[in-house]
Amino acid sequence: MRAAVTGEVTGRSRRSPVEISASWRTQLERVITRLYVLPEAPKPRVLTFLGGDTGAGSRSICAHSSELLASRVSMPVCLVETNPSVKSMLHTWGLPSTKTLADLLLDPASEIKGAVVQTPCRNLSLLGGGLTPSEAGFLCYSDRLPHVVKELRARFEYVLIDAPPLGSSNDSITLAELSDASVLVLPASGLSRSSAREWTSRLEEAGVRLYGVILHDATPEVPS
Secondary structure, three states, X not given: OEEEEOOOOOOEOOOOOOEOOHHHHHHHHHHHHHHHHOXXXXXXXXXXXXXXXXXXXXXXXXXXXXXXXXXXXXOOEEEEEOOOOOOOHHHHOOOOOOOOHHHHHHOOOOOHHHOXXXXXXXXXXXEOXXXXXXXXXXHHHOXXXXXXXXXXXXXXXXXXXXXXXXXXXXXXXXXXXXOOEEEEEEEOOOOOHHHHHHHHHHHHHOOOOEEEEEEEOOXXXXXX
């Protein structure tokens, strides 16, 4: 699966407060259809979105994809934030403060049900990250992370994870290893084919199962 995504945000989705243009929605709907809706779709239970730089592009695409998936299925979906470089969707959606992934990892007594919150989107819940940029590398050394992912699998039919930027730490690889599959999000402009192949090869060498690459020319910024 390879999708070239282009466009700029010009409108607001009628189904959620996540802003996305018609061109972005059409492209991402194709991705979600191929991954989850078609009879032969692989339907990964846990899917991680991997990106470079600050990860702003992968964050936006992961958020939009989560909303689209939740609108297409009747089973519960959860968006998990692990990228400390971008503002939490808790602020975007105006959701109340709650326990975060960081709390779940630090406190064994914390429970998933007390950390995930229902978003304005049908069937979509959110688990905020609660991590800071200075905590890069925290996830890959956490003994609790596999347990939390296992609990998410038990509570939700589908889990979509926005990973920290590739290269910032081994956190993104750790999350990909705990997932059923991953999608690589790269900027189309300024990216050579050799660079794209290099990222793909690195991930495959690490044992990451890649379902495809999404190329974006413009980041569909989620409103702050």
